[in-house]
Structure formats: C-alpha cells, structure tokens
Amino acid sequence: MSACRALRRPLSRRRTTLPAAAVAVLAALTLSACGSGKTSGSGGQTQFVQGxxxxxxxxxxxxxxxxxxxxxxxxxxxDLDVAGDYKGKIVVLNVWGSWCSPCRAEAPNLVKVANDYKAKGVQFVGLDTRDPDPAPGLKFEKEFEVPYPSLYDSSGKLLLRFPKGSLNPQAIPSTIFIDRDGKIAARALKALTEDELRKTLDPLVAEK
Incomplete structure (x- = not known):
C-alpha cells in the first residue's frame, strides 16, 4: 500500500465524525503529504530559509x-503541557500516526537522537494524529521503544492551534523544532534521518 493511500484511508473513514475545521486541516495534511513536497502557507510574516x-x-x-x-x-x-513541563528546553515535536509508513521509517532515528540529546536539554514530544483510539499508538511506542511522550490528537485540534503564516505542520510526518524561548525555529515536512535531526538541532543547542 502506498503512503498516499495510507494517508487518505483514515481521513475518509472518520470524515463524518470530525469537526469541520479539523476535517479541513487533516485534508490539507493529506494533500501536502501526497503532493510534491513543496511548502505553502508561509505568508509574508516569517523570515525563514527554505532548506x-x-x-x-x-x-x-x-x-x-x-x-x-x-x-x-x-x-x-x-496530562501534558509542553510549554510548562519543558520550559527552558528545546522541544522537538513530531507529528505522526501509527498507520503512516514514513512515520514508521523515521521512528528509529527519532528514538536514537532523542536519547543522545536528552542530556543537552532537548525534549522530544510526539503528536499522534488520526489514530481512531490510543491502542495503535501505544503499540507503535512499544514496538519502537519510544522514550518520550506523545499527545493523542486524533481529531487534529492541536494542529489547528499553530498560527497562520508560521512554520506549521503541513504533512504527516512533520517535525517542529521549538527553541528554549518557546519559539518555532525550524520545520521538516518529511521523514528525517539521524543526520538531518542532528544538523537541525546542533545550532539550537549552541544558542545561548
């Protein structure tokens, strides 16, 4: 089964039960993940470098x-409050789903880097979206020995909180890098390798 098919199937099954706004954001994620990989919605507010x-x-x-x-x-x-519980830390927020093949491919890389950078003040957090209940996500965590928590966001409500024009999640998987001041410093719209994770994190760790 292709990644695109895996993305579309959970959305169509749950479309009638989700709030209209959540359906819209999840549809956008589906299109972005199955599209060319180009970003959109950056607006004119954020001065970021497209890597x-x-x-x-x-x-x-x-x-x-x-x-x-x-x-x-x-x-x-x-209960988890990312800003409150991890104040002063660099947070790596990974948007994933147990049904997502690219998410499974990058999971060992996230786990390895999360363990290696924990002592450097870096906290990884998952955001499990579109799993119909927590069971598949819990199985995913156990299979890959994920050492960090994941927020359960089946309806996509937390994804809607990202400000328009910011480096917001636009695909599954997406990874958001939040600096020590609680600001969005980087975003990846694909499954990441260990090297890509480290290259993105190292400049943030070096910031004083």
Whole structure:
C-alpha cells in the first residue's frame, strides 16, 4: 500500500465524525503529504530559509513566532503541557500516526537522537494524529521503544492551534523544532534521518 493511500484511508473513514475545521486541516495534511513536497502557507510574516529536502529554518531568533499552547492527554492518559513541563528546553515535536509508513521509517532515528540529546536539554514530544483510539499508538511506542511522550490528537485540534503564516505542520510526518524561548525555529515536512535531526538541532543547542 502506498503512503498516499495510507494517508487518505483514515481521513475518509472518520470524515463524518470530525469537526469541520479539523476535517479541513487533516485534508490539507493529506494533500501536502501526497503532493510534491513543496511548502505553502508561509505568508509574508516569517523570515525563514527554505532548506533542501523539506527542512525550513528561521535563523534569526527575533523573527521566530511563538509556538501554540500544546496541552492535552498523552497516549497513556496523562496530562501534558509542553510549554510548562519543558520550559527552558528545546522541544522537538513530531507529528505522526501509527498507520503512516514514513512515520514508521523515521521512528528509529527519532528514538536514537532523542536519547543522545536528552542530556543537552532537548525534549522530544510526539503528536499522534488520526489514530481512531490510543491502542495503535501505544503499540507503535512499544514496538519502537519510544522514550518520550506523545499527545493523542486524533481529531487534529492541536494542529489547528499553530498560527497562520508560521512554520506549521503541513504533512504527516512533520517535525517542529521549538527553541528554549518557546519559539518555532525550524520545520521538516518529511521523514528525517539521524543526520538531518542532528544538523537541525546542533545550532539550537549552541544558542545561548
């Protein structure tokens, strides 16, 4: 089964039960993930550099936009407040789904880098979207030995909180890099390799 088919199937099955706004954002994610990989919706507000391979970076700290309030329940049913619980840390937010083949491909890379950078003040957080219930996501976490929590966002409500014109998630998988000040510093719209994760994180770790 192709990645595009895997993306479309959960959306069509749940279309009648999701709020209209959530359906719209998930449809946009589907199109972006199955399209050419080009980004859209950047607007004229954020001064970011479009990197090769779908990674965009905001180099100037003053040009970065604040990350939205990301609070909710994890797959394990625990409360998580990303900004409050990880204040002062660099946060790597990975948008994924257990049904997504590219997400499965990049999972070992995320796990490896999350473990390697934990002592450097970097916290990884997942955002599991469009799984019909937590069970598939929990199985995914166990299979890949994921050491960090994932917010459960089956309807895509948390994705709607990202400000328009920011480096917001536009594909599944997407990875958002949030600096120590809670600002969006970079975004990837594809499955990432270990090397790509490290190259994006190292300049953020070096910031004082």
């Amino acid at each position: 090769t391979g779908g990674v965009s970076v905001v180099k100037e700290r003053g040009d970065r936009q604040a990350a939205p309030d990301l609070t909710g329940k994890t797959l394990e049913g625990k």
